[in-house]
Amino acid sequence: MGxxxxxxxxxxxGIEKLEVYRKHGGYxxxxxxxxxxxxxxVVEEVKTAGLRGRGGAGFPAGMKWSFLAKPEGVxxxxxxxxxxxxxxxxxxxxFMEKTPHSLIEGMITSSYALGANTSFIYIRxxxxxxxxxxxxxxxxxxxxxxxxxxxxxxxxxxxxHVAPGGxxxxxxxxxxxxxxxxxxxxxxxxxxxxxxxxxxxxxxxxVNNVETISSVPWIVNNTGAEYANVGIGRSTGTKLISASGNxxxxxxxxxxxxxxxxxxxxxxxxxxxxxxxKELKAVVPGGSxxxxxxxxxxxxxxxxxxxxxSYESLSDGGFVSGSMLGSGAFIVFDEDQCxxxxxxxxxxxxHHESCGQCSPCREGTGWMEKVLHRIEYGHGHPQDIDLLxxxxxxxxxxxxxxxxxxxxxxxxxxxxHFREEFEWHIKHPKExxxxxxxxxxxxxxxxx
Amino acid sequence: MAKITFxxxxxxxxxxxxxxxxxxxxxxxxxxxxxxxxxxxKGSGGKCRVCLVKVTQGSTRDPRPMPKxxxxxxxxxxxxxxxxxxxxxxxxxxxxxxxxxxxINHPLDCPIxxxxxxxxxxxxxxxxxxxxxxxxxxxxxxxKVDLGPYIxxxxxxxxxxxxxxYTADQITEKRVHGVLGRGDAAEIGTYxxxxxxxxxxxxxxxxxxxGALTDKTWRFKNRVWFTKPLDAHRDCPTCSxxxxxxxxxxxxxxxxxxxxxxxxxxxxxxxxCRFDKKEMSDWTIEGPRHIDRQSVISANHYELPVINxxxxxxxxxxxxxxxxxx
Numbered sequence: 001m002g003x004x005x006x007x008x009x010x011x012x013x014g015i016e017k018l019e020v021y022r023k024h025g026g027y028x029x030x031x032x033x034x035x036x037x038x039x040x041x042v043v044e045e046v047k048t049a050g051l052r053g054r055g056g057a058g059f060p061a062g063m064k065w066s067f068l069a070k071p072e073g074v075x076x077x078x079x080x081x082x083x084x085x086x087x088x089x090x091x092x093x094x095f096m097e098k099t100p101h102s103l104i105e106g107m108i109t110s111s112y113a114l115g116a117n118t119s120f121i122y123i124r125x126x127x128x129x130x131x132x133x134x135x136x137x138x139x140x141x142x143x144x145x146x147x148x149x150x151x152x153x154x155x156x157x158x159x160x161h162v163a164p165g166g167x168x169x170x171x172x173x174x175x176x177x178x179x180x181x182x183x184x185x186x187x188x189x190x191x192x193x194x195x196x197x198x199x200x201x202x203x204x205x206x207v208n209n210v211e212t213i214s215s216v217p218w219i220v221n222n223t224g225a226e227y228a229n230v231g232i233g234r235s236t237g238t239k240l241i242s243a244s245g246n247x248x249x250x251x252x253x254x255x256x257x258x259x260x261x262x263x264x265x266x267x268x269x270x271x272x273x274x275x276x277x278k279e280l281k282a283v284v285p286g287g288s289x290x291x292x293x294x295x296x297x298x299x300x301x302x303x304x305x306x307x308x309x310s311y312e313s314l315s316d317g318g319f320v321s322g323s324m325l326g327s328g329a330f331i332v333f334d335e336d337q338c339x340x341x342x343x344x345x346x347x348x349x350x351h352h353e354s355c356g357q358c359s360p361c362r363e364g365t366g367w368m369e370k371v372l373h374r375i376e377y378g379h380g381h382p383q384d385i386d387l388l389x390x391x392x393x394x395x396x397x398x399x400x401x402x403x404x405x406x407x408x409x410x411x412x413x414x415x416x417h418f419r420e421e422f423e424w425h426i427k428h429p430k431e432x433x434x435x436x437x438x439x440x441x442x443x444x445x446x447x448x
Numbered sequence: 449m450a451k452i453t454f455x456x457x458x459x460x461x462x463x464x465x466x467x468x469x470x471x472x473x474x475x476x477x478x479x480x481x482x483x484x485x486x487x488x489x490k491g492s493g494g495k496c497r498v499c500l501v502k503v504t505q506g507s508t509r510d511p512r513p514m515p516k517x518x519x520x521x522x523x524x525x526x527x528x529x530x531x532x533x534x535x536x537x538x539x540x541x542x543x544x545x546x547x548x549x550x551x552i553n554h555p556l557d558c559p560i561x562x563x564x565x566x567x568x569x570x571x572x573x574x575x576x577x578x579x580x581x582x583x584x585x586x587x588x589x590x591x592k593v594d595l596g597p598y599i600x601x602x603x604x605x606x607x608x609x610x611x612x613x614y615t616a617d618q619i620t621e622k623r624v625h626g627v628l629g630r631g632d633a634a635e636i637g638t639y640x641x642x643x644x645x646x647x648x649x650x651x652x653x654x655x656x657x658x659g660a661l662t663d664k665t666w667r668f669k670n671r672v673w674f675t676k677p678l679d680a681h682r683d684c685p686t687c688s689x690x691x692x693x694x695x696x697x698x699x700x701x702x703x704x705x706x707x708x709x710x711x712x713x714x715x716x717x718x719x720x721c722r723f724d725k726k727e728m729s730d731w732t733i734e735g736p737r738h739i740d741r742q743s744v745i746s747a748n749h750y751e752l753p754v755i756n757x758x759x760x761x762x763x764x765x766x767x768x769x770x771x772x773x774x
Contacts, residue, residue, distance in 0.1 A: 168630070185627065190494035190522050356608060356627070356634030358495050363549040366632040370585040387582055394545030397516045398497050 002256040003230055005218045005238045006211065010098045016133060018140040021101040027146060029217035033109045034154040037220070042113035046216060048224030050236040055081055055172075055209035056287065056327040057402075058311045067196040068114060069204040077205040078116040079181065080107060080213050082123040083165050083172040087288040087349055088329030091240035092210040094252045096123075096130050100137035104160065106213035108146060109220055111158050114206055118159045122177050125167035134162050169353035173401045174207040175199075176355065187357045188401035209327075211240055232258030235310035239325070245283075245332035248272035261285070261307045261314075262299050265332065278334040282417070285314050286326020288346045289406030291413030292339070293323050319413065338438050340425050343414040344372035350407035361404040364395040368411055375422060378429030385422050389415055450527040454478060455535050467520035467531055468499055472710065479710075480533050481543075481572050483550070483657050484609035485521035487712045492614050493521035496607065497546050498572060502539050505530035517542055540576070547576045552583040553632065554658075555604045563659030565672040565745060568711060569607065590635050595625070596643035598650060598664050598723050603635050606660035612636065612652035619716050620648045636660070647686055650722040654705050654713050665723050666694075666702040673745050675701055680731035687718040692737050700726045709740045 014020040021027070033042050047062030068076060080103065084092040096103055103121070111119045123131050138160055141147045149157045163181055165171045171180045175189035178200045199205025215237060219227045228236045235257040244250045247265065249272040255264065264270045265280065274280050283298040284290060301307055302321035307314065314325045333342065351369040356362045368391055374380050392408035399405070415422060421439040425432040432439070451460045454471050455478045461470045469487075471479045480501055485493035493499075499521045503514040508528025517539060520531070533539055551573060558564040590603035608627065613636075616623035624645075625638045638644070644652070653661050675694040682689045694702040703722045705713040725731065739745045 170630070190519070351631060354631040356629070356631045357610075358497050359549050359607065360497055360546055362608065362632050362634070363552050366588075367549075367552060367583065367585070374585075390545075394542070394549065398500060398542055398546065400494060400497075 002254075002259070003238060004254050005227075005230070006095065006102065006214055006240060007098075007252075007254045010095075015099050016101070016137065018101060018137070018144055021099070025221075026101055027105050027108075029109045029220035030105060030112075030146060031152060033112055033220050034152055034156055039113045039115055042109065042216075042220060045219055045224035046113070049215075049219045049227035050224075050234060051212065051215055051219065051227065052235070052237075052311065053209060054211035054215075054239065054327070056086070056289070056324075058325065061208060061212050064196070064208070065114060065206060067194075068206055069197045070115065071204070075118065075201075075203050076114055076116045077200045077203055078107065078111045078114050078119040078213075079174075079177065079200060079205055079207045080119070080121040080210055081172060081174065081177060081207050082121050082127070082210050083177060084210070084327075085124055085167075085169040085172055085353075086327050086329060087346065088244055088284065088331045089242050089287050089327045090244075091242045091252050091328060093124075093127055093130060094242075095214065095240065096127075096210060097133060100130075100134045101141070102214045102217070103134070103210055104137055104141055104147075106216045107160055108141075108151065108158060110206075110208070110213050110216050111160075112156055113216075116206075117157050118161070120181060120200070121160070121162045122171070122181055123162055123164050124172075125165045128164065131162050131164050138162065168355075169349075170355045170401070170403060173403065176401065177207060178205065187355050188403075190400060230256055232256075232308065232310050233312055235312060235325075239309070239328050241309070241328045241330050243271050243330045243332070245330075246275040246278065246334035246337065247332045248275055255309055257308075257310045258313075259309045261309055264309055264330070271330075271332065274332065274334050276334075278336065280332065281335045281337060282333045282339065284323075284329070284331040284333075284410075285309075286324045287329035288331075288349065289402075289409055290324040290326045291319055291322075291409050292343075292417065293321075293413075294417045297321050297417070298323075319409070320416075323413070335440065336436075336438050338376075339414055339418040339421050340372070340376050340432075343411055344369065344376045346410045347372050347407065350403065354403060354407070358400045358404070360395045361399045361407065364391050364404070365407045367391055368407070372411070375425050376433075378425070378433040380422075380426040380429070382423075382426055384426065385415055385419065388412075450525045450529070452525045452527075452529040452531060454531045455533050461525060463525075463527075465525050466493075467501060467503075467518075467523050467525055467529075468493075470525050471520065471531075471533065478534055480520050481568070481575070482521055482710065483568055483572065483607060484611065486609075486611050486614070486655055487710070488716070489611060489614040489618060489655070492609075492611055494519045496550070496609055498543055498550075498576075500539060500542050500546070502532045502536045503529060504532055544576050544578070547572055548578065548582070550607050551577060552581065553588040553604075554607070555587065557605070561602075561605065561659040562662045562667060562672075563605075563656075566711075567659060568657035588632055593635075593637050594641065595638070596645055598719065599644055599653060600662045600664045600667055601636065602660050602662070603637075605658050606636055607658055608634055608636075609657055611655040611657065612661055615652050615655050615716075616644070616649070619651060620646045622646065647718045647720070648716060650719045651705070651713070651716045653722075654707065654716075657711065663702060663722070665726070669701050670696055677737040677739055677745070679706065679734040679737045681734065682721065682725065682731050684718060684721055687721060688715045689717070689721060690715055691717055691721055691731075693731060693733075695728075698728055700728060700731075706737070 009024040051061045053059045170176045171186040173188045176186040180186035195205045241253045266273045280295045284292045301316045311325045315322045347369040351365040354361045354365045392412040395404045396408040424439045480499040483496035500517040501520045505511045507526030624642045628637045678693045680693045705717045
């Protein structure tokens with residue numbers, strides 16, 4: 001078993017209660033940071049740790065923190081992005097439900113480092129029961145003097161609020177999240193200005209993922225250098241992976257970055273192999289927005305090296321033969337899964353969730369969905385595949401926020417790696433639309 | 449002051465100017481089109497993405513190119529910036545793609561649309577569109593929304609530029625309409641049926657780049673290219689009273705604000721001027737208005753002095769001699 005930074009005590013009964021959590025070393029980082037460290041020192045530690053944003057983009061958190069503008073007389077805010085809605089991702093939900101105090105501890109330490117006196121946890125609207133868990137935990141923390149005025153006698157004040165969203169995927173984009181938190185329609189903002197300069201209520205704001213913030217206490221307790229020792233290369237620390245799909249043991253796993261993908265899929269410690277001993281067909285390694293990879297490319301890179309669960313290794317080869325770690329939603333497809341149907345399903349999601357603000361995404365996501373629907377139900381034309389590639393290219397990079405890219409990438413990647421399957425759907429509509437029909441030709445070439 | 453190179457042309461502008469405004473200072477064909485950006489409205493822009501340009505050099509200090517195409521209407525210039533618009537293949541292709549996206553759900557009912565002839569989307573499609581569509585799915589339609597006696601809303605034609613929302617926010621006291629829904633189901637509406645009723649509500653018609661919001665008092669009266677634009681003014685207690693009249697003969701068919709070549713109004717006008725004053729006697733005529741935005745109206749040149757043009761072309765030579773030569 002690898003090192004557990006986030007989930008060490010997650011299965012202790014009653015860990016959601018403050019006293020149990022403290023008994024297991026909880027809130028030590030708050031005491032250490034507030035009493036013995038300056039905010040700059042905490043930021044320095046996080047920088048040394050090389051902690052990267054766990055929400056999907058993988059941007060170094062310490063760097064993001066040091067970009068925060070610090071004008072006199074203007075409040076600063078820390079906002080925790082708990083609007084986890086990417087299809088396939090469920091790590092934050094599991095984590096907050098089990099140990100809400102870990103997040104609160106991280107929020108206190110991080111807010112102290114950033115000099116924020118008011119912080120928010122923006123939680124997805126569907127997770128109302130977790131909002132209640134968090135509110136209960138926050139009330140406990142207030143009662144214990146860990147939140148509110150003069151925390152632990154250090155003279156530092158912090159108010160922590162939990163705000164639910166309305167359940168829109170787009171509100172996971174940081175500027176749309178801020179708009180929503182301000183009480184407006186959740187449309188992403190044009191950047192620049194970036195949130196670090198003009199964010200929530202036009203004040204400097206940092207938006208971080210639940211997992212990023214929850215990693216900070218360990219870094220404060222054990223120093224950033226220690227954290228940097230965990231993991232591989234620039235992918236430091238551990239990562240929560242939401243494993244789902246056709247595997248024997250779906251669930252949330254905390255891994256040290258750098259575990260080989262093959263080991264992650266087949267080892268009993270993690271996914272435990274493909275369900276019912278079937279053949280692996282493809283993997284989406286980082287949530288529905290990242291490119292899908294066929295079996296031969298997910299286990300080994302194009303250069304023939306072993307593919308590892310890390311930011312660098314998964315993106316090796318760019319989008320031609322690589323993918324991304326993203327938010328760590330590891331979705332596995334066995335030989336009986338239809339890629340066309342799956343791509344259509346993702347496309348339908350992005351069509352439904354596009355905010356409708358900028359034209360390429362608003363119109364393009366719907367167009368792709370309709371074309372894919374047609375192909376899946378046996379009404380495709382041979383030129384549809386090139387049409388999809390071209391529409392995806394017209395969206396990609398031309399939108400305000402990354403949702404356009406997220407909608408275009410899975411379609412482009414599915415066609416890049418599984419073009420034959422799309423062609424088969426178009427050429428043989430009768431066979432393709434029969435119940436349970438799956439194209440197996442490609443699989444044979446992969447295993448050979 | 450910042451010096452930038454736009455399509456190979458150097459121009460010096462104030463710091464904080466956007467790339468689009470710098471390009472407009474140059475003028476001519478290099479100016480990127482804009483469907484959602486509207487100068488007089490704060491916060492507009494960045495949504496339609498047709499003004500995308502390529503920044504090949506960020507500034508003198510940081511000469512790296514910007515990784516993606518940027519929306520020129522909201523990106524501020526830096527000293528030493530090099531921007532490519534019509535000279536860059538990627539920009540033109542991206543623009544072509546976006547025009548296609550704008551048109552896939554557009555009803556293309558120009559023959560019965562009151563905006564035809566002065567429609568930004570029409571101009572854009574002539575310039576960057578293709579003649580055939582690759583879109584064979586059903587086009588999106590919306591339920592009809594009634595916005596009162598003056599403003600006609602055709603949601604199917606809307607490109608969601610948000611201009612009318614900003615207008616209502618910024619020049620009227622209370623906004624009653626907004627964008628409802630999301631994605632391609634997003635629509636302009638009042639949620640609960642409501643009348644847009646205040647002194648300046650009619651300006652949403654002027655700012656609309658397409659035929660989504662049109663004037664009910666002018667609806668189906670005439671084609672815009674048959675009308676004669678005249679500058680006129682009146683002593684109005686609520687607004688500046690400076691307008692353009694659109695006449696057919698002596699009949700005032702429509703009153704609008706005066707717009708410049710980028711379709712941006714010089715001054716917003718009130719509803720009384722726009723909807724109620726439809727008699728020539730209400731107005732002091734200043735003279736014919738030259739329309740210099742790209743539109744069929746500008747082809748008419750009403751503002752030029754009328755010379756004695758032969759009405760019957762094949763007159764005997766002796767009669768023709770007396771006519772002034774062109």
